[in-house]
Amino acid sequence: MVFATTFALITEKLHILAEMLLSHYQEELIEAGCDEAGRGCLAGPVFAAAVIFPKGYFNPVLNDSKKLSEKKRKDLRPIIERDALAYAVMPVSPEEIDKINIHNASYKAMHLALDALHIKPELLLIDGNRFVPYPNIAHQCIIKGDGKYLSIAAASILAKTYRDEYMEELGKEFPHYDWATNKGYPTVRHRTTVLELGLTPHHRKTFNVSRPQQLELF
16 A cells, blocks of 8 residues: 555656756756747737746746636636746737738737847747747747746736736727637627627737628637
């Protein structure tokens, strides 16, 4: 019985270790993790964040924002802001998204967040497989990086929570679109309300969100 209990505890610890995110990509350079939130929304800005943690930073709870509950994300936000050596969160407006497209707007938001850091990173860890290079700083694109590296996961949480908070406030002005709940994503109620009431100044016009045939794709 004692052996079985000990084996179970060891197995559980090994599982926890296997699930833990990595603190850094390499040993020498100052790293900033970058991620965005709101790229697939019909309304509102896209937000991006950049986070620099101390070398060897550890947090067993920190993970990809999509894997965490809303409460857990909110609980982690002040911890990230407390523990980070530097962090920044920046939006790009729907008007700018319509001008330069959502992919370029996401990269621009990341660049703006990097501009706002008070510590200059030497290597950028980017969630995803594409990025517009930031001047004079090397970068590494990492597919599903928000589930692999703590700094990217932290950036995903900050971008998500800041954007959600923004959309909740905006939703008070436009309650029929249910942004307090859907945060601008293309839910059935959101799409139906667009068809019934039309677009607001906060919708992304180039997404053709008022066309029924377009909405059926979501």
